[in-house]
Amino acid sequence: xxxxxxxxxxxxxxxxxxxxxxxxxxxxxxxxxxxxxxxxxxxxxxxxxxxxxxxxxxxxxxxxxxxxxxxxxxxxxxxxxxxxxxxxxxxxxxxxxxxxxxxxxxxxxxxxxxxxxxxxxxxxxxxxxxxxxxxxxxxxxxxxxxxxxxxxxxxxxxxxxxxxxxxxxxxxxxxxxxxxxxxxxxxxxxxxxxxxxxxxxxxxxxxxxxxxxxxxxxxxxxxxxxxxxxxxxxxxxxxxxxxxxxxxxxxxxxxxxxxxxxxxxxxxxxxxxxxxxxxxxxxxxxxxxxxxxxxxxxxxxxxxxxxxxxxxxxxxxxxxxxxxxxxxxxxxxxxxxxxxxxxxxxxxxxxxxxxxxxxxxxxxxxxxxxxxxxxxxxxxxxxxxxxxxxxxxxxxxxxxxxx
Numbered sequence: 001x002x003x004x005x006x007x008x009x010x011x012x013x014x015x016x017x018x019x020x021x022x023x024x025x026x027x028x029x030x031x032x033x034x035x036x037x038x039x040x041x042x043x044x045x046x047x048x049x050x051x052x053x054x055x056x057x058x059x060x061x062x063x064x065x066x067x068x069x070x071x072x073x074x075x076x077x078x079x080x081x082x083x084x085x086x087x088x089x090x091x092x093x094x095x096x097x098x099x100x101x102x103x104x105x106x107x108x109x110x111x112x113x114x115x116x117x118x119x120x121x122x123x124x125x126x127x128x129x130x131x132x133x134x135x136x137x138x139x140x141x142x143x144x145x146x147x148x149x150x151x152x153x154x155x156x157x158x159x160x161x162x163x164x165x166x167x168x169x170x171x172x173x174x175x176x177x178x179x180x181x182x183x184x185x186x187x188x189x190x191x192x193x194x195x196x197x198x199x200x201x202x203x204x205x206x207x208x209x210x211x212x213x214x215x216x217x218x219x220x221x222x223x224x225x226x227x228x229x230x231x232x233x234x235x236x237x238x239x240x241x242x243x244x245x246x247x248x249x250x251x252x253x254x255x256x257x258x259x260x261x262x263x264x265x266x267x268x269x270x271x272x273x274x275x276x277x278x279x280x281x282x283x284x285x286x287x288x289x290x291x292x293x294x295x296x297x298x299x300x301x302x303x304x305x306x307x308x309x310x311x312x313x314x315x316x317x318x319x320x321x322x323x324x325x326x327x328x329x330x331x332x333x334x335x336x337x338x339x340x341x342x343x344x345x346x347x348x349x350x351x352x353x354x355x356x357x358x359x360x361x362x363x364x365x366x367x368x369x370x371x372x373x374x375x376x377x378x379x380x381x382x383x384x385x386x387x388x389x390x391x392x393x394x395x396x397x398x399x400x401x402x403x
Contacts (some may be wrong), residue, residue, distance in 0.1 A: 005384060013232035019389055024400035033304040033337030034374045037259050037290065039245065041283070042106065042146070043230045043266030044330075046313035046353045047260060049276050050076045051114035051331040052093045055135055059351055062273040070342045072327035078280035081393045087342040088291060088300070088333045090401040094346025094355045097311065097362050102267070103148070111150050112363045122153035124366055126392045129159045132257040137219055138162040139257040141242040144369065146262065154383045161260065167243040181220060191326045222254045223247065232293070237285040246288045249293055252303050256389035257373075268321040275356070283307075285346030291335055304372050307333040315351045329355045332365060338372030340403050363395025371397035 049055060053065035053076050065074040068086035075083055075091075076230040099105040104115050109252070111121035122130075129140035129152075136192050142149065142161035162172065197403035221227065225247050245263040262285075268275050287307065294300040312330030313323030329348045335341070346358040370377040370392050377392045 022381045032301055033339075033374070034302040035247070035257055035259070035299075035337070036084075036125075036306060036373055037248045037252060037253075037261065037303045038125065038306045038308065039261045039287070040106075040109070041266045041307065041309045042262055042264045043268075043309075043313045044105070044313060044325055045242065045309040046268060046272060046276065047093070047264045047329065047331040047348075048313060048315060048323070049272070050079065050173060050280065051091045051333060052312075052317070052348055052352055054350065056350065056353050058317075059319050061321075063276075073342075073344055077282070078276060079284045081096065081284045085291050086334075087289060088295075089177055089341055090339050091331060091342035091344045092334065092346055092360055092365060092398065092401065093348055094327075094358050095330050095332055095360045095365055096355050097327045099323045100311060100364075102310060106148075107150060108147075108362050109308055109310050111153065112391070112395060113389075119385075119387070120150050120153045121389070122155045122159070123150050123161075123260075124369060124392070125161055125260055126152040126155050126159040127160075127375055128258040128372070128373060136254065137222070137254065137256055138249075140260075141248075141251055141256055141258070142260045142262070143162055143167050143247060144240055145260060159259075164247065165221070167225060167240065167247040170225065170247065171220055171294075174344075180247045191380040198357055219254065220315065222250050226233075232289075235285070235293075237282050238288040240281050241282050242286045242289070245290045249290055249299075252294075252386045253297065253299060266309065266328065269318065269359060270320040272313065272317070272322045274321075278346060287335075294336065302337050304337040304339060304369065305333075306369060312344075312352075315353050326353075328353065334368070334372075336400060338403050340401055343401065345398055345401050360395075360398060361395060363393035364398060365395070366397030367397045368401060371400060 013371065048059065050062040053063055053074060054060050064077045066077050066080060066083055067074055068083040070086040073086055097108060099108045107115040110123040113121040125140045132139035140159065141164060142162040143164045145161065145163055151161060225243060226231065228246060233243065233246060236246040241263040248259040248261050265279055290305060291300065294303050309330065309332065311325055311327035316328045318324060346360055347356045348354065349356045367377045375391055377390065377397065380388050380390060382388055
């Protein structure tokens, strides 16, 4: 083991995690974003029917392109409200990867690393939580997220996301469970009496203790979207995505750093156009209401809204009127804090089959999010085993979209 790795591995065992040259201090560069709302469309959103529409009849199928409020930029017909906000949006049309399976693609999108059996990497939200000032509420919340989410990875469990299964229910008002307290006390007693260090046990005890603090906090009301007017809830859309975005807005207003909103149903191998005619209006309403709401409350300049997915869909329409997996090129969106609006970065060929200009890796995209939030994406960090990593892999921020 190299001397530098030995020093940092030792530091991890003593203090939790090591970085160069300090414990992941905020980037010294200017940053505008204080929070991130990360909307993840699980299953592989079709770039061709959303943010990178094509003119060829065999490619576009039933999707028509519409103008936006920025001359020369067109998007899919089912996003008319988003089209009117294009001056605030940066579309990245040239993301490309080799991860064509859902599990691998989702893991890469969230962690910037390939899925391995030997280690679990932290999601970007866990890094954001680690860099945030601790408070009563957690700094990483996941709404409607999957069970296989990487969470805090090799970071301490206290940086795991607080899961909200249903945004309509929020978090239940809870008192400490005496049985749970009894179990934790017993566990702590056993840990101490054994006279050996069991850091994983201590991590879980701390994680449960902090969760209980949240459940007993006066700030718990922030999770109750029933406090919002009926009109506002309807503006966002009375569905999981819309209500999840409304809850996310409430949470960042309260100072939470990273909120992930998951939305499934984007794996359109069958009846792509019919399914998107149902799904995309929900996205259109949710994004438009979220951006408008953030702006009206003076939060848009400090909140980065991300719309991401694991891959795109094939230009060729299959025999089931669907589109299949296509990681070679796809689109994602950035809005708000730290980002230039009214632009498109990168391009694909006429068929939407391959990247034509300015290829972007998932790592590059995540590094851009990290840079906008002020995370030290260039610094080397070390896992508990002493292996070197970076927050966004070795991704390079897209300078052209950063404000």
